[in-house]
Amino acid sequence: xxxxxSMKEKGTSVSANSLIWFGAGVSIAxxxxxxxxxxxxxxxxxxxxxxxxxxxxxxLFMAGLIGGHTRRSSxxxxxxxxxxxxxxxxCGLNVLQLVGWTSIMIYDGGLAANGIYDAxxxxxxxxxxxxxxxxxxxxxxxxxxxxxxxxxxxFVLTLVLCRVIFTGNVEPSVEAGGSxxxxxxxxxxxxxxxSWLPLISDYTRDAERPFGATAASAVVYGLxxxxxxxxxxxxxxxxxxxxxxxxxxxxxxxxxxxxxxVLSTVTTTFLDxxxxxxxxxxxxxxxxxxxxxxxxxxIGTAAAMVYPMDNITDFLYLIGSVFAPMxxxxxxDYFIIRQDHEAEAxxxxxxxxxxxxxxxxxILMRVDTPxxxxxxxxxxxxxxxxxxxxxxxxxxxxxxxxxxxxx
Numbered sequence: 001x002x003x004x005x006s007m008k009e010k011g012t013s014v015s016a017n018s019l020i021w022f023g024a025g026v027s028i029a030x031x032x033x034x035x036x037x038x039x040x041x042x043x044x045x046x047x048x049x050x051x052x053x054x055x056x057x058x059x060l061f062m063a064g065l066i067g068g069h070t071r072r073s074s075x076x077x078x079x080x081x082x083x084x085x086x087x088x089x090x091c092g093l094n095v096l097q098l099v100g101w102t103s104i105m106i107y108d109g110g111l112a113a114n115g116i117y118d119a120x121x122x123x124x125x126x127x128x129x130x131x132x133x134x135x136x137x138x139x140x141x142x143x144x145x146x147x148x149x150x151x152x153x154x155f156v157l158t159l160v161l162c163r164v165i166f167t168g169n170v171e172p173s174v175e176a177g178g179s180x181x182x183x184x185x186x187x188x189x190x191x192x193x194x195s196w197l198p199l200i201s202d203y204t205r206d207a208e209r210p211f212g213a214t215a216a217s218a219v220v221y222g223l224x225x226x227x228x229x230x231x232x233x234x235x236x237x238x239x240x241x242x243x244x245x246x247x248x249x250x251x252x253x254x255x256x257x258x259x260x261x262v263l264s265t266v267t268t269t270f271l272d273x274x275x276x277x278x279x280x281x282x283x284x285x286x287x288x289x290x291x292x293x294x295x296x297x298x299i300g301t302a303a304a305m306v307y308p309m310d311n312i313t314d315f316l317y318l319i320g321s322v323f324a325p326m327x328x329x330x331x332x333d334y335f336i337i338r339q340d341h342e343a344e345a346x347x348x349x350x351x352x353x354x355x356x357x358x359x360x361x362x363i364l365m366r367v368d369t370p371x372x373x374x375x376x377x378x379x380x381x382x383x384x385x386x387x388x389x390x391x392x393x394x395x396x397x398x399x400x401x402x403x404x405x406x407x
Contacts, residue, residue, distance in 0.1 A: 011206045011207050011208035012203065012206045012207050012208065012213065013207075013208055013209075013213070014207070014208075014209055014212045014213045014216050015216075017203055017204065017207055017213040017214075017216060017217045018213075018216045018217060018220045020203055020217070020271070021203075021216075021217040021218075021220050021221040021224075022155075022220050022221070022224055023154075023264075023267030023268060023270075023271075024196065024221055024224075024225075024267070024268055024271055025220070025221045025222075025223070025224025025225040025227075025228060026154045026155070026158065026224055026228065026260075026264045026267065026268070027105075027192075027225075027228060027264050027265070027268040028105070028108050028109055028112055028244055028261060028264060028265055028268075029104075029105065029108065029192065029268070030192055030225050030228030030229055030232065031228050031229075031231055031232035031235075031244055032108070032232060032242075032244060033188055033189075033191070033192065033229065033232065034049070034228060034229035034230060034231060034232025034233040034234075034235075034236075035232040035233060035235065035236040035242045036180065036185075036188055037049065037180065037185050037188065037189075037229070037232075037233045037236075038233055038236035038237045038242075039179045039180045040180055040182065040185055041237070042233070042234070042237055044182060044185070045185065045233050045237075046230065046233075047182075048182055048185035048186045048188075048189055049185075049189045049226055049229045049230060049233070050189075050226060051186050051189070051371070052185070052186040052187065052188065052189020052190040052191075052193075052372065053189055053190075053193060053222045053225060053226050053229075054222070055186075055190050055193075055371065055372075055374065055375050056189070056190040056191075056192065056193025056194050056222075056374070057193050057218045057219070057221065057222035058218075059193065059194065059197060059327060059331075059374075059378070060193045060194075060196055060197060060200055060217075060218045060221065060222075061214055061215060061217075061218035062327075062331050062335065063197045063198075063200055063201065063327050063330065063331070064200035064201055064203075064204040064214040064217060064218065065204070065210065065211065065214045066080075066201060066330060066331075066334050067200065067201020067202070067204045067205045068201070068204035068205060068207050068210025068211065068213065068214050069210055070205075071205050072201065072205055073201055073202050073205055073278045073279075073281075073282065074094070074197075074198050074199055074200065074201035074202050074275065074278070074279070075087065075090065075091050075094055075198070075278065075279045075282040076201075076282055077201055077330060077334075078090045078091070078326065078330065079341075079342045080330070080333060080334065080340050080341060080342050081326075081329050081330045081333045081334075081341060081347065081350050082329075082341065082346065082347055082350055082351060082354075083341050083342070083343075083344035083345050083346040083347045084342070084344070084345055084346070085345045085346045086341075086344075086345070086346035086347055086350070086351055087282070088283060089351075090198075090326055091279050091282045091283045092283065093322055094198045094275075094276075094279045094323075095276050095279045095280055095283070095296075097195075097198070097319055097322075097323075098199075098272045098273070098275055098276035098279065098296065099276060099296055099299060099300060099303075100315060101195070101269070101272040102132075102269055102272045102273050102276070102296055102297060102299075102300030103299075103300040103301075103303040103304050103307070103309060104304075104309045104312055104315070105265055105268060105269040105272065105300075106125050106128050106129055106132075106265065106269060106300050106301055106304040107121075107125065107303075107304035107307075107308075107309040108265070108309070109124070109128050109261055109262065109264075109265030109266075109269075110122075110124035110125040110127075110128055110304060111124075111245075112243075112244045112245045112248075112261045113127075113128075113245070113258055113261045113262055114245075115243065115244075115245025115246065115248075115249075116245050116248055116249060116254060116257055116258045116261070117254075117258055121305070122305045124262075125301055125304045125305045126301065126305075127262065128262060128265050128266060128269070128301075129297055129298070129300070129301030129304075131262070131266045132266050132269050132270050132273060132297050132301075133294060133297055133298075135266060135267070135270040136270065136273060136274060136290060136293050136294055136297065137290070137294075139290075153259065153263070154259075154260060154263055154264055154267075157253070157256050157257075157259060157260045158227070158228070158231065158260065160253065160256065161231060161235075161248070161253055161257070161260070162227075162230075162231055162234075164252065164253070165231065165234045165235050165238055165239065165247075166234055166238070181368045182370060183368045183369045183370050183371065183372050184368065184372070186370070186371055186372040187320075187372030187373050187374065189229065189372075190320075190372050190374045190375070191316045191317075191319075191320060192225055193221065193222065193225065194319070194320055194323065194324060194374055195316065195319050195323075196221070196271075197323055197324075197327045198275070198279075198323050198326075198327075199271060199272070199275040200214070200217065200218075202274065202275045202278045203217070203271075204217065232244075235247045244261070245257075245261075248260070248261070269297075269300075272296075273293040273294075273296045273297045273300070274289075274293050276292065276293055276296040277289040277290060277291070277292035277293030277294075277296065280292035317365060320361060320373065320374055321358050321361040321362055321365075322358065324357065324361055324373075324374050324377050324378050324381075325353070325354050325356075325357020325358055325360070325361065325377060325378070325381040326354055326357075327378070328357060328377070328378040328379075328381035328382050328385065329350050329353055329354060329357070329381060329382075329385050331378075331382065332381075332382045332385035332386055332389070333350075333385065333389070336382070336385075336386055337385070337386060337389040337390070337393075339389060349388050349389075349392060350385065353381060353384045353385050353388060354381075356381070356384060357377060357378075357380065357381035357384070360377050360380050360381070361373055361374075361377040364376055364377055
């Protein structure tokens with residue numbers, strides 16, 4: 001493990017980390033995903049949202065704690081389980097999913113903003129992409145006052161939206177039905193915290209107090225994300241609308257709604273682009289984090305202007321099937337087995353376990369469980385990892401067997 005951060009180096013505070021993850025939670029993606037839970041009705045939908053976020057944010061906390069304690073970025077912590085070359089697979093996959101998220105968020109933000117004020121989708125994509133570039137160039141440690149003002153405005157505006165939705169028409173416009181199972185709703189709620197798992201250590205690695213900053217990040221994100229889900233679900237139930245721009249207009253939040261859409265998209269997508277830069281450095285040190293993030297933002301903006309990205313369900317499930325077993329192996333290695341494979345080129349045992357976890361997740365997608373697919377998949381992967389890890393340790397106890405899993 002790396003040494004702790006020098007006392008002379010000023011790390012990010014608990015409040016600064018909380019603010020970053022508050023911004024991550026105030027997102028169009030959360031509101032839109034919340035609308036999908038409307039068929040369950042408000043009671044069951046709320047239960048699914050809370051259960052899914054408890055599961056997802058517990059995993060988010062453990063993933064962030066690894067980076068905070070070791071002072072490593074998210075992808076650098078992957079080397080501890082998969083080795084130097086083995087980690088490159090996940091570096092590449094992480095960069096690709098972050099480019100995808102950057103494009104999707106800019107597209108969705110531009111589409112929703114254009115629904116309120118028709119300036120053209122391409123124009124709004126340019127505005128949002130430009131603001132993300134400003135955020136990146138300012139730098140994560142210099143965002144304090146700007147983010148504080150932006151987040152305070154966003155929070156007030158979302159409270160106004162919440163009041164309009166839940167104090168207006170009290171009769172539901174969407175009847176509870178069986179088109180969505182409870183387990184599927186839980187998995188949709190797990191999906192958002194899960195999508196942040198490969199990113200959180202990029203921020204907790206610089207924290208002055210790793211445990212406090214990680215706990216605050218997970219709790220703040222979980223609470224805010226739940227709130228966004230409830231807004232989306234409530235809007236769909238009580239207004240009958242699933243289009244975020246129409247919901248804003250119906251709520252009488254024209255200019256204010258536009259501000260919510262633009263700033264929430266910028267603060268969330270900034271995290272995607274920044275972490276793509278960090279992951280790129282893990283692939284090759286010739287690349288600088290900031291400029292890699294800038295390149296990802298430019299590519300994402302261009303893609304959002306050209307390609308329609310209206311359905312991201314399959315994209316979310318693909319992220320889950322790739323990164324849920326990866327994080328499960330990291331959790332098992334760091335917290336249970338206490339093994340570090342960073343010195344190895346590639347740990348074949350863990351790579352095979354990851355592949356098994358990937359297959360298990362895809363199978364579980366076809367099975368309706370009360371807790372979704374992520375939790376049982378990660379439980380199975382952790383068990384496999386612990387059994388194989390302890391078995392390997394037993395084999396290594398014999399003379400001449402020290403390197404059986406190394407390449």
